[in-house]
Amino acid sequence: MVEFQYRCTECVKQYDRDQVRYLCPVCGDKYSFGTPLRGVLSVLFDYDQISRLFNVQKPDWNLFSAVERECYPAFPVGNTPFLKAERLGDELGFSNIWIKNEGVNPTGSLKDRASYTIVAEANRLGEDRIVAASTGNAASSLAAVAAATGKQAVIFVPENAPQAKLVQMIVHGACVIPVRGTYDDAFGISIEFTKEFGGLNRNTAYHPLTIEGKKYAGLEIWQQNQFRVPDFIFVPVGDGVIISGIYKAFYDLKQSRLIDRLPRLVCVQAESSDAIHRYITTGDYQPARQPHTIADSISVSVPSNVYMAAKAVQDTGGFSVTVSDEEIIEGMNILARYAGIFAEPAAATPLAALRKIRDAGMVKENEQVVLLVTGHGLKDIPAALKHVKIPKAVSPNLSDVIEMVERF
Numbered sequence: 001m002v003e004f005q006y007r008c009t010e011c012v013k014q015y016d017r018d019q020v021r022y023l024c025p026v027c028g029d030k031y032s033f034g035t036p037l038r039g040v041l042s043v044l045f046d047y048d049q050i051s052r053l054f055n056v057q058k059p060d061w062n063l064f065s066a067v068e069r070e071c072y073p074a075f076p077v078g079n080t081p082f083l084k085a086e087r088l089g090d091e092l093g094f095s096n097i098w099i100k101n102e103g104v105n106p107t108g109s110l111k112d113r114a115s116y117t118i119v120a121e122a123n124r125l126g127e128d129r130i131v132a133a134s135t136g137n138a139a140s141s142l143a144a145v146a147a148a149t150g151k152q153a154v155i156f157v158p159e160n161a162p163q164a165k166l167v168q169m170i171v172h173g174a175c176v177i178p179v180r181g182t183y184d185d186a187f188g189i190s191i192e193f194t195k196e197f198g199g200l201n202r203n204t205a206y207h208p209l210t211i212e213g214k215k216y217a218g219l220e221i222w223q224q225n226q227f228r229v230p231d232f233i234f235v236p237v238g239d240g241v242i243i244s245g246i247y248k249a250f251y252d253l254k255q256s257r258l259i260d261r262l263p264r265l266v267c268v269q270a271e272s273s274d275a276i277h278r279y280i281t282t283g284d285y286q287p288a289r290q291p292h293t294i295a296d297s298i299s300v301s302v303p304s305n306v307y308m309a310a311k312a313v314q315d316t317g318g319f320s321v322t323v324s325d326e327e328i329i330e331g332m333n334i335l336a337r338y339a340g341i342f343a344e345p346a347a348a349t350p351l352a353a354l355r356k357i358r359d360a361g362m363v364k365e366n367e368q369v370v371l372l373v374t375g376h377g378l379k380d381i382p383a384a385l386k387h388v389k390i391p392k393a394v395s396p397n398l399s400d401v402i403e404m405v406e407r408f
């Protein structure tokens with residue numbers, strides 16, 4: 001680990017590590033419930049030191065960590081597969097499509113990376129309670145990592161969170177509080193709760209180390225891609241924190257002079273949950289009025305990390321796309337049938353977006369595209385049932401069976 005400071009992404013004021021915990025004390029005061037966060041903090045490392053110490057032959061990823069190695073729980077997170085999807089590429093008309101499959105993290109989503117880092121920070125601070133609001137995946141992942149380390153997880157979720165995710169949280173022994181209302185309501189009450197009753201708040205972007213945790217998906221892409229920078233990374237975007245984490249990975253590498261260019265980041269949102277997309281394309285921030293999408297993991301009215309997400313796209317020369325629920329369902333179907341990967345709806349949005357723009361010339365046929373698959377399909381069976389039909393049972397005799405096979 002190298003030294004770091006927190007820097008406010010808004011006023012650029014810098015703070016020592018234990019001088020602040022969540023938002024910039026100056027800009028954070030401007031935050032009020034129902035608006036994007038203000039004064040989100042970013043970790044600023046001593047990049048000269050990383051540059052001196054990092055060796056690609058023997059990479060020490062602790063150099064990029066904002067928590068000491070010994071604080072991390074003994075819980076396996078990350079090191080997820082990175083694979084070339086040849087058959088999928090042929091189907092789409094591209095020759096260099098890759099998948100980073102985050103659905104195989106311990107609880108089935110990329111969110112494990114942030115929970116892992118926050119639990120490490122809780123260990124460092126001696127905090128026994130961690131509080132979070134979540135659309136489902138962050139909470140189920142926090143519940144698991146907290147269970148493995150004997151911490152209490154207090155979790156606020158919108159009451160309509162998918163059942164599988166609710167079951168995951170409860171099975172791991174978290175204190176689960178379904179909130180009448182949306183994710184935004186759960187977010188607000190969770191912050192009030194920590195202010196009043198303490199515990200470490202894991203809310204995404206509100207705690208700056210959630211971005212640092214998610215960053216590791218980007219660092220792994222670079223390593224698994226033989227230390228080369230892909231041309232594009234397509235990222236599902238709800239709150240804007242995963243895309244900020246991927247950006248931070250490549251920002252850190254560039255500042256450390258390990259790479260000389262950034263991958264173009266593509267923000268993918270659902271049509272009805274498109275506040276970041278609209279901010280990127282028009283410069284005007286408005287909350288999404290009625291987010292209602294099958295992709296529950298990215299269903300957000302007021303994205304907490306709008307400004308950093310927009311910067312991630314703009315600084316890398318990327319762009320933004322929205323996809324409809326029909327396109328998402330079709331994307332799930334194609335990803336499952338042509339790449340062997342069963343993704344939850346939000347995790348299929350990168351593929352849906354690439355498919356949508358394939359004839360627009362924004363991505364060339366041979367450019368390297370990474371689709372970030374953020375969560376496993378078994379997390380949301382009702383969504384998958386929208387594109388599959390379970391066949392009726394037949395008698396166990398060969399004539400009935402062969403008829404079925406032939407009709408298939």
Ligand SMILES: [Zn+2]
Pocket residue numbers: 008009010011012013024025026027028039
């Ligand atoms: Zn500030």
